[in-house]
Amino acid sequence: MKLTVWTYEGPPHVGAMRVATGMKGLHYVLHAPQGDTYADLLFTMIERNSARPPVTYTTFQARDLGADTAELFRDAALEAYERYTPEAMIVGASCTAELIQDDPGGLARALGLPIPVIPLELPSYQRKENWGAAETFYQLVRHLAGPHAPAPGAEPAPRDPARRPRCNLLGPSALGFRHRDDVVEIRRLLGRLGIDVNVTAPLGARPADLARLGDADFNVVLYPEVAGIAAGWLKRTFRQPATKTVPIGVGATRDFVHEVAELAGIDASEVLASEECRLPWYSASVDSTYLTGKRVFIYGDATHAISAARVASEEFGFEVVGLGTYTREFARDVRAAAERLGIEALISDDYLEVEAAVAELRPELVLGSQMERHIAKRLGIPCAIISAPVHVHDFPARYSPQMGYEGANVLFDTWVHPLMMGLEEHLLGMFRDDFEFNDTAQPSHLGAGSIAGDDAHGAAPAAAEAADTTETTETAVATGAGDEAYWTEEAERELKKIPFFVRGKARRNTESFARDRGMSRITIETLYDAKAHFGR
Amino acid sequence: MSGVAVVRRDSNASGEGCTDAPVLRERGQREVFCGLTGIIWLHRKIQDAFFLVVGSRTCAHLIQSAAGVMIFAEPRFGTAIIEERDLAGMADANDELDRVVGQLLARRPDIRLLFLVGSCPSEVIKLDLSRAAQRLSRDHMPDVRILNYSGSGIETTFTQGEDACLASLVPELPAEEAEAPPSLLVVGTLADVVEDQFTRLFDALGVGPVRFLPSRRADALPPVGPNTRYLLAQPFLAETARLLESRGATRLPAPFPLGIEGTTAWLRAAADAWSVSAEAFDAVTEPARRRAAQALSHHRERLAGQSIFFFPDSQLEIPLARFLSRELDMTLLEVGTPYLHRQHLAEELAMLPAGTTLSEGQHVDRQLDRCRAAAPDLVVAGLGLANPLEAEGITTKWSIELVFTPIQGYEQAGDLAELFARPLNRRTRLRV
Numbered sequence A: 001m002k003l004t005v006w007t008y009e010g011p012p013h014v015g016a017m018r019v020a021t022g023m024k025g026l027h028y029v030l031h032a033p034q035g036d037t038y039a040d041l042l043f044t045m046i047e048r049n050s051a052r053p054p055v056t057y058t059t060f061q062a063r064d065l066g067a068d069t070a071e072l073f074r075d076a077a078l079e080a081y082e083r084y085t086p087e088a089m090i091v092g093a094s095c096t097a098e099l100i101q102d103d104p105g106g107l108a109r110a111l112g113l114p115i116p117v118i119p120l121e122l123p124s125y126q127r128k129e130n131w132g133a134a135e136t137f138y139q140l141v142r143h144l145a146g147p148h149a150p151a152p153g154a155e156p157a158p159r160d161p162a163r164r165p166r167c168n169l170l171g172p173s174a175l176g177f178r179h180r181d182d183v184v185e186i187r188r189l190l191g192r193l194g195i196d197v198n199v200t201a202p203l204g205a206r207p208a209d210l211a212r213l214g215d216a217d218f219n220v221v222l223y224p225e226v227a228g229i230a231a232g233w234l235k236r237t238f239r240q241p242a243t244k245t246v247p248i249g250v251g252a253t254r255d256f257v258h259e260v261a262e263l264a265g266i267d268a269s270e271v272l273a274s275e276e277c278r279l280p281w282y283s284a285s286v287d288s289t290y291l292t293g294k295r296v297f298i299y300g301d302a303t304h305a306i307s308a309a310r311v312a313s314e315e316f317g318f319e320v321v322g323l324g325t326y327t328r329e330f331a332r333d334v335r336a337a338a339e340r341l342g343i344e345a346l347i348s349d350d351y352l353e354v355e356a357a358v359a360e361l362r363p364e365l366v367l368g369s370q371m372e373r374h375i376a377k378r379l380g381i382p383c384a385i386i387s388a389p390v391h392v393h394d395f396p397a398r399y400s401p402q403m404g405y406e407g408a409n410v411l412f413d414t415w416v417h418p419l420m421m422g423l424e425e426h427l428l429g430m431f432r433d434d435f436e437f438n439d440t441a442q443p444s445h446l447g448a449g450s451i452a453g454d455d456a457h458g459a460a461p462a463a464a465e466a467a468d469t470t471e472t473t474e475t476a477v478a479t480g481a482g483d484e485a486y487w488t489e490e491a492e493r494e495l496k497k498i499p500f501f502v503r504g505k506a507r508r509n510t511e512s513f514a515r516d517r518g519m520s521r522i523t524i525e526t527l528y529d530a531k532a533h534f535g536r
Numbered sequence B: 001m002s003g004v005a006v007v008r009r010d011s012n013a014s015g016e017g018c019t020d021a022p023v024l025r026e027r028g029q030r031e032v033f034c035g036l037t038g039i040i041w042l043h044r045k046i047q048d049a050f051f052l053v054v055g056s057r058t059c060a061h062l063i064q065s066a067a068g069v070m071i072f073a074e075p076r077f078g079t080a081i082i083e084e085r086d087l088a089g090m091a092d093a094n095d096e097l098d099r100v101v102g103q104l105l106a107r108r109p110d111i112r113l114l115f116l117v118g119s120c121p122s123e124v125i126k127l128d129l130s131r132a133a134q135r136l137s138r139d140h141m142p143d144v145r146i147l148n149y150s151g152s153g154i155e156t157t158f159t160q161g162e163d164a165c166l167a168s169l170v171p172e173l174p175a176e177e178a179e180a181p182p183s184l185l186v187v188g189t190l191a192d193v194v195e196d197q198f199t200r201l202f203d204a205l206g207v208g209p210v211r212f213l214p215s216r217r218a219d220a221l222p223p224v225g226p227n228t229r230y231l232l233a234q235p236f237l238a239e240t241a242r243l244l245e246s247r248g249a250t251r252l253p254a255p256f257p258l259g260i261e262g263t264t265a266w267l268r269a270a271a272d273a274w275s276v277s278a279e280a281f282d283a284v285t286e287p288a289r290r291r292a293a294q295a296l297s298h299h300r301e302r303l304a305g306q307s308i309f310f311f312p313d314s315q316l317e318i319p320l321a322r323f324l325s326r327e328l329d330m331t332l333l334e335v336g337t338p339y340l341h342r343q344h345l346a347e348e349l350a351m352l353p354a355g356t357t358l359s360e361g362q363h364v365d366r367q368l369d370r371c372r373a374a375a376p377d378l379v380v381a382g383l384g385l386a387n388p389l390e391a392e393g394i395t396t397k398w399s400i401e402l403v404f405t406p407i408q409g410y411e412q413a414g415d416l417a418e419l420f421a422r423p424l425n426r427r428t429r430l431r432v
């Protein structure tokens, strides 16, 4: 058993729902109790879909358990078929139905419906949402495209040069973080390169579209979390190569263009030469120098976290001080990305652990999910959203992709927005006592101030420590460590003259400076010695 | 004006309204939350209690999502997520639970009452949470009392979770002394502000002492005994009521305190038990009734004559329908409820207009067909259905707001009407 306060991912059948809801003409019959119908609201309220997800729940009750829940499943499947006349059906169990072992797959097969019925085995007690989406998509692809697979060993015929190259776009799903807009952006980019899109899936695809996935020359994997397993199978079965670069950020988009050009056998130099993106110049312009070396903490699904780390370090000039993911399936990739940045990745789906890490690192900016937004708010740190889990605000009315050149522009705006402007930052530093214009007047700072109250409940101890940065009391550094240096009152007062957005860093540096030298007190002298020592 | 609310009060003689009306009993997909959802308001109400769901990732995700917004103040609820190793017998589920509870209580030393909340998975694997609660209580008393109830979807629908929670508290209530003077117990979660208003009214009427279940603090549970008279503030408390009666308490039958009429009859049930004269009752309640009537009048024009269709959700549907039809002249097309407790709703049913279609349980697809065919002016539906209905052009009120908003009592009657008027109002404003 695991004690959980907030979860980053839902259960695997919610992943299956993301695939089913993204598609058209597919219906999902889910053996599940009534409460599990809450998942509909993810799509109707958070994503604001105008139609109910194509899901029928059996909603068995306790009194059915003794009788015949299998019968209930059969009836529900039959009724769903008759009412919705889907082109294909997926069937499966949620966590509770998994325990009663009714075998939805076998029951549905026995109905002899004249459409493909695809059974899903999604182990609820081991796996989570993204894996569930990936497995569902893979099963759909295997069952629907499988019958059209070439004989094993047969080499695919080379492309007729008169035909434009074509690819599939794999991975976008319902409830995905900006999937809707990423698809538009990448289709546009591929169009400029002279590459046609054969099928985009699951988002917007019908079962019949999946059957013709094999017609493409190669696959573009936009979200490995969802499409990774299916793309692997397509590669083995149809000899379709797949892209490895996720085009988030300018550099990655350029790499992506090279990669697809290579796979398509075309020349991309014209597209690369006429690149339209504002990020490079905005980042180079002098007003952006204040972004230099800002310490960022990055957390999200693996794809978005890894991409954000590259963009942050190479395209914003930030210093990535923390990088992590809740996607255990891709832990290795995130670890490798962190290693390249000289840090250690945090792989955890424990919200409290992530909170403790942010509090400990005291970054100047957090790039994360809605979970991290709340952590950052508690700690008074600016934050921008880069990844699911999603919230209604992550489905903006405006066009707002993350991928491609326009996506990079969106990243620039979104990440810079929560930060204070460069000159404003200087003025705050110079005139600390201005009664109207000072850092304690910041709303985000008020957020941090409220922690003290919450912390009386014994919330994450690390959070309390961060709250310290705004407290006047003379405290021993690093709670619980008896041999740590303490701050003299004067030093603490001097520290407070440093704007709050760099104060955390100053405190940390001074403490580690004192610790390394075995000092027991931190005075004003120590503070400035440390400043000189670490000087940016 | 003072007569406004009570003119129809005596219509609840038996055999009238919908007392014997046929009920459409539906079986099929139920689009309703499970009882775990009650934790969202209960954990805010009982300030020193913690709710630990023993369940799956689905259960954790439900509570997190059903709140609509995430309550990121350190919540007083969490989930002990059952994992493969618990099921495969690699770990003893009871040992695991003890470990998780220990971990939790170490983090939250301020907790005085811990509910172990059962879920579908914990019930299907027959994890005995009542034994676990006893065992853990032995370890953690007197600092923390540990109780259990089930909020599972196979046994409870949405608000029934609160019933199960309060029922688990009843055996814990201190015994009221046999010679104690009569006391009034108000049962069912009310917003703090509503509780305070009722407290003032009961005081003015000379009814008391008045206590509330659940109490705001678990270490101040109200006593119960043969001299306890109780009023249900919520219509979904069947099991809690049964257990209170087994402890000697007597129910004061009344409609529910929604709208002027409901609130008046509800207060009067207590006033009658305390032999408050009609004049005194009128004198105390008159100013509030007058204010409420004025507040309702702002919305009557918008709502009168409009037809309404309720999908089943919280069991509040019948009292709400009664309020909307009698005080705002709305037309009831279908009133769906997940469960119809005839005894507790007797007064309400008698006040519903004869011929109202009542449905119990759900077959959501068929009900949607009926709803489209009925073409109501306003539909009350849960979060999964609301936007799709709205997108079809049917004006929709999302029902969860009715559980998360103070709606009981005189001072909230206008707010309650406004909740229904707002979607209609919005429709007429939008020109896009």
Ligand code: SF4
Pocket (backbone or CB within 6 Å): A033, A034, A035, A036, A095, A096, B034, B035, B036, B055, B056, B058, B059, B060, B062, B118, B119, B120, B121, B151, B152, B153, B154
């Ligand atoms: S219906 Fe059952 S399994 Fe689903 S969330 Fe509710 S308690 Fe958990």
